[in-house]
Amino acid sequence: MNNLEKWLISIEPEKVIEEIQKRACSECPAAEYCKNSPLNFCTEVLYTWAKEEAV
Numbered sequence: 001m002n003n004l005e006k007w008l009i010s011i012e013p014e015k016v017i018e019e020i021q022k023r024a025c026s027e028c029p030a031a032e033y034c035k036n037s038p039l040n041f042c043t044e045v046l047y048t049w050a051k052e053e054a055v
Contacts, residue, residue, distance in 0.1 A: 004029055020042075030046055
């Protein structure tokens, strides 16, 4: 896990989503998770990813 991922996991989910959505998909730390996810919306993917990564 890189520093960006550690930082994103440490802050509130709403803030995580705001920060990630400012970036291109190729820079998103959840990009790999997103590709394999059945979820349709970026927000849903990011919430789920953040919860799973934070465990």
